[in-house]
Amino acid sequence: MDLLIQIIFGLLAALIIGAAMMVVTVRNIIHSALWLITSFFGVAALYLVLEAEFIAVVQVLVYVGAIAILILFAIMLTRHISSEGERLLTSRWWLTAIVALGLFGAVLLPTLAGQTWNIPLPTGPAGTPAPLSGVEELGREFVGQFLLQFEVAGILLTVALIGAIVIAFEERSRRRRVLTLSEEYTLRQRQQATAAKQAPVATADVAD
Amino acid sequence: MDIQRGNIIVMDRRTGKLRAGQGLLQGLKVVWDHWAASFRKNENFTQIRGNFTVEYPDERLQLPQAYRNMPVLLYDDESGHELCTGCYQCQRICPPQVIHITQAKDPVTGKMVPAATEFIIEYDACMSCGFCAEVCPFDSIKMDHVFELSTADHDSLTMRKAQLNRPISYYTSIAPDLWEGVKAGAMKKLQGNIKRRPGVIGMAPSLTEKIKARRQELAEAAAAAPPAAAPAAPAAPAGKLTPEEKAAKLAAMKAANAAKKAGGEAAPAEAPAAELSPADAKAAKLAAIKAANAAKKAGGEAAPAEAPAAELSPADAKAAKLAAIKAANAAKKAAEAAPAVAAPTTGNGTAAPTDEKAARLAAIKAANAAKKAAEQGNNE
Amino acid sequence: MHDVVNQLINTTFGWGWPGWLISLISYLLIATLLFLIAPFQMLFLTYFERRAIARMQDRVGPNRVGPEGIFQPMADGVKMFTKEDIVPDSADKWIHLIAPCIVVAPTMFMFAVVPWGPGMVPVDLNIGLLFFFAISSVSAIGLMMAGWASNNKFALIGAMRAVAQMVSYEIPAVLSLLAIVLITGSLSIVDLINYQGGLFISTMDVASVPDFGLGWFIFTPVGFLAFIAFFIAALAEGERTPFDIPEADSEIVAGYMTEYSGMKFGLFYLAQYVLNFLLCAMTAIIFFGGWQGPGVGWLYSLAITPANPEGGWIFNVLSGALGVFYFLAKTYIFFFVMVWVRGAYARLRIDQLMDFGWKFLIPLTLVNIFGATIWVGLTRWGAAEGLAFVEGWSPIMRWAIAFVVTLALNLGTYLYLARIYAESQSERARMDDEVLERLTNVA
Structure with missing residues (x-):
């Protein structure tokens, strides 16, 4: 059983890393977004292996169902970005590489080095509540112990939402609306009617 | 609900009243009524509900007499003679040019006879306009009511005269009133044409026994008066020249x-x-x-x-x-x-x-x- | 299934296979069964829809192939399979190929948590409901891929519309379910169904109610409003008329399916109908008790279950058959309603769709969540949660008061929102007229 899980974990890890590599190496930006989705899925599967079903499902719901779609939307609505043949590496790729390696060394290496691997599963006495993975536990903790963090995150999101609305808001009177066919017809009729009415005094109104 | 055709129905849009989805429910009600009523047959077209479908291969609507699909050629039941004289009027007027006629000739004198030896209509390109039937001075071309003509290839839709021939009795069965209107003139013209047709020319080829009978009759006539008939025959047409x-x-x-x-x-x-x-x-x-x-x-x-x-x-x-x-x-x-x-x-x-x-x-x-x-x- | 396979292999044959192998076999069997059932559901639903909509339009519908045309979908399937598969020259070949698979896969996944009868659920996830909606949102990516890879304006427009619509209508759908989840206190679909035993009143709210399997959520004001909102959102999610703007055939050919032919097109169709089936099934499960119905609970209590190993196997069969019958009957009734709505209403414009979703459904469902909390408080809380004044009331009294309060709240909100919405729509029409007026004057 352990071996089976090891194998599954290995496959999933390979999928996640491979997909992530494809994200940064593929030239077509849409393809890279799709590889990113593959990577998200791999992570969700990894959560499932860890028996954190709720987190796995939320990973799919939020990352795949919302964020990835947003990314795709953004790419597709942006002109000329999805064309192929763009250069993969900029002229200062070595600088980026140094920064990335530095960050990796500074942040991840100590974490990885200080990690004790292969901790045996905690075996509490029978009847111990399951670890924090269910919806109910998460919910209780959110409105209990982690209330402040929860509220801060909520306010941040609300602010972002309001900001988005402010940016996107456009007064209706200023909006250029696409007329429907029937409206165009009405418009043309009205224009003709006005033209017929104003024909005798047309020259007087030009200055207006 | 019975509705007289042509009457205007004014729908109550319920503007001004409480608008909380009643319109949507009304719409659902209308569709439900149609659904519930669709299990009985709608016989009468003043009804707006009920099943209108005519299940075609099993049930067929009566086609109107003036319905037209593809042109056919008529021949007289009694004499077996075709009404067509090969006058080329239809060939000339045909918009897609799918009619091809070969004029009949007297085998003895080589002169033209008011009949067609071959008459071809390409059904696959025919547009069913009915001009040929309208222009035909001898009421020979008429529009048929048969519309199930599908084939797997084009060639079998090239109709030759034998396939186009229909007896007048067939036409009277599908369009009696229309035939009644033109009957007298058409038959008179046909009688005139028959006189100018030597031998079995102009007889519908499918009527073999009629042709046989006519041949026999001709042979008897020839045996009865051999010397008198011979010179007379070629002289007659020579008089009239187009x-x-x-x-x-x-x-x-x-x-x-x-x-x-x-x-x-x-x-x-x-x-x-x-x-x-x-x-x-x-x-x-x-x-x-x-x-x-x-x-x-x-x-x-x-x-x-x-x-x-x-x-x-x-x-x-x-x-x-x-x-x-x-x-x-x-x-x-x-x-x-x-x-x-x-x-x-x-x-x-x-x-x-x-x-x-x-x-x-x-x-x-x-x-x-x-x-x-x-x-x-x-x-x- | 696991129990049955285990019984068969290890007890009857005595082979002593390990547990994981038994699990694997049973899951494979279930998956095979579902993969067989899903396409047949699709075939049946296409036939069902065509016949029903034909009746609504005073026609007969397909009735030539087989008795009453029952084999028409088979004939269509054969046609789909034998058609040429055309890929546009300038299409992105791989994505064009993968897109239909990505659209179909989630719909098959969703079957994993759908209970068909008592004890007949493939996997009883404790987050089943969330799983269902999380997975359903994945197919949006497939649609997007299809639209983009086809390299066709109509396809891209259709995909954009589909995704915009799915994303905005997922919110009212999930919010309306949130009210139900608040009441049941669980995201498990099996719990949800178990909650709906009883007669008009759920046995979980008032324990003395006889269990006829009729304590459905639809009978509560909260459940009713949630049902309306959820069903409308389901119509939008399943791209049914009046929300079929992603594939509006009179405007953009066939939306994201424009450049697909043959079996790939068939796969989109399959996904769509299977999704519709699942949404109807979900409506039946969440608001109409799923397999709950008179007799099922009683039969199941006599059957062999983990709780009652002494039961008779015949009751397993009977309760299963009756449960599946109830479940499918409810599901098909909802599909009939979908067809009915399709026969009745015209397609919405995209701005009307967005208006309706964001300005009407979402406020309504938010208020409904508030109603659900009131319901929970009045029926279940006591002095410990700070509601001391309910202590003296009898359960039926508490239920009745909760019913009246939530009914008043929901009805008032509905009427108020409907008025505001109607006013805003007429205001909008008036302003549109003004724009037209101004354009006229400028010209």
């Missing part, structure tokens, strides 16, 4: 005369008038040949003798045209006193809309050319 025939004949005569003059010798005495051919095409051909011969003689040296060879070609009219053209060329060449190099080229051989006409024209040209040649020859 303008085309006349024109062709005239052209031929002219050509012959011109050639005669040019040669300075007496042309063969058998003038074209002597053998009054019924088909103007043949006449034209003959005239052309004669013109060519005459021109040959006029030129002193023999022009190549292809012209007569043309009489072997299947299409008489075409051959006549060619011959005439050749004759004209030969005559021209003769006029230039050039030694004949056998090259009757095709420069002026563009296909005219009707072959007979072209043949006539060519014959006239040939005659003119021959005349000129003769004049030049005289001058020399």
